Amino acid sequence: MPSWVVVGPGDDAAVIEPERGALDVVTTDAQVEGIHFDRRFVPPDAIGHRALAVNLSDLAAMGAQPRAALLSLALPDATLVSDLDGILDGLLALATAQRTALIGGNVTRTTGPLIIDVTAFGSVKRRRILTRAGARPGDDVYVTGMLGDAVVGLQSLREGGAKAGDPVNVCEARYLRPEPRVRAGLVIGRSRAASSCMDLSDGLADAVRQVAEASDVGMALDAAAIPISEPSRAWHARNGSDALSTALSGGDDYELLLTVRPAQRGRFHAARKLCGHVAMTKIGTVTKGRELVVGYGDQSGPLPQGYQHFAGSPEAGPRR
């Protein structure tokens, strides 16, 4: 345990020293078997990885440095100890990579599906906080990474999984073990170049809608600019389906959406260089009013609806 963990797992509660001069950032997100993942093709370590990743993605979207996590598990009686070990291994591997201490948790039985609920703690300096509420007309709209890969990976896994050497393996990996954009969030937060930020857990269309609502603005996206990976394009071409539609409405990518004021462009481009291999692509502009449109060459249309989880049903309520 790091030195700032004063009381770790095993007592009534954990005690940690806040980071000096910084604020606490906290978030919780649960993954439910049969709603958020299917154990037929999501191995235990990926369940653990994803449960932490979705929470670290929320911290990243605030510009926060992850520090610690609590794990709350509801396990069916038929859970194999080897599966439980796999879940913990996957979670701890990502925790180690992201320097996040597992400081406690709770395990209970359930008569229903396996539920893994993680609470993640991070820290951020006050002036570096990224919220959804700061976008203004004229700001540029950016996303990190490639959109729609996770949906392609999920579909491919459902159909039995890609063969060795098939580039769709990359998409499967992106679905199973998403890389939360922690470093990108930190660098952007530190640079103070972004006017708003949100993660894409429920897809681009959903995030655009949320940021526009929180900021009281509209957005105009350029369909041609939306970053789509080669494996995703190839997979869609093979299946006769629409890669753009997946990139707009598909979820589980855990990339970041951010807006940048024209005056901060220089600062933003400097920060961007520090994000290593993570692409940042300009996909549109913030507009006045509350309209959300996607331009397709000379034409334009309304932004499609957001993502619905793989069970095909809407979430019962808001997600963080």
Next chain:
Amino acid sequence: MPSWVVVGPGDDAAVIEPERGALDVVTTDAQVEGIHFDRRFVPPDAIGHRALAVNLSDLAAMGAQPRAALLSLALPDATLVSDLDGILDGLLALATAQRTALIGGNVTRTTGPLIIDVTAFGSVKRRRILTRAGARPGDDVYVTGMLGDAVVGLQSLREGGAKAGDPVNVCEARYLRPEPRVRAGLVIGRSRAASSCMDLSDGLADAVRQVAEASDVGMALDAAAIPISEPSRAWHARNGSDALSTALSGGDDYELLLTVRPAQRGRFHAARKLCGHVAMTKIGTVTKGRELVVGYGDQSGPLPQGYQHFAGSPEAGPRR
């Protein structure tokens, strides 16, 4: 929201200002329908109350001041909106009474039972932290409140509930809406009179075992000293069952077990007076070695096993 909540519900994560000069205390505990509560006789507001109360009880056991909570709900599709409202009402009523801000959360569907998972945040000054690990031979052993009431209340509710005017109503209320010993924990922590502390979520026998293990000591309890309420005694007499055994092994009381060094007795008795109506009863002594015994007049026997949840099965793992 209090002024120290910098970003409240509705963004990717919540941001709070740590309390100056204090440490963060965090805990999580989930309540599962059919394992921890039975909706046939636990009304929605009590589900919400209990979910927060069990977490505030953990904070109390650390000597911490509660500040904030995150709520994570997994709801079956058949959940009535009125039940959801009731759950929130019960949770928010206790949150308000204990000055705890609900700063965010997550709602998801589940195909299984309703699960309510709360993460509670508090603060404590470093010198006031109460852990399980400080008991030493010669220390006095105390508990707050009356033990076994919750089990009596649960049994009574299962059998259809007590009639109006029956004193067992008090026990039912103690099961449905336990009062976490926040003030007692704070006062004891501030007084620095206790050498260890733990809450009794899984019963006295379990807590005695945990504190003894963490502190590497034994304990000798005096059966005659264990505080049992009049309604509990009367109910047990009527049912031909054993009130002492319930007080020792029964769970869900959410009282505190604490140990006090002989040299701190004066300080402890001064602090005790500040705890208002909460009884603190000396029930035994910390001993050398690791033996856990209960004295019954001239005789003594081993400490019985701890509590098992009402479904009659052991928890699948450690609880906080």
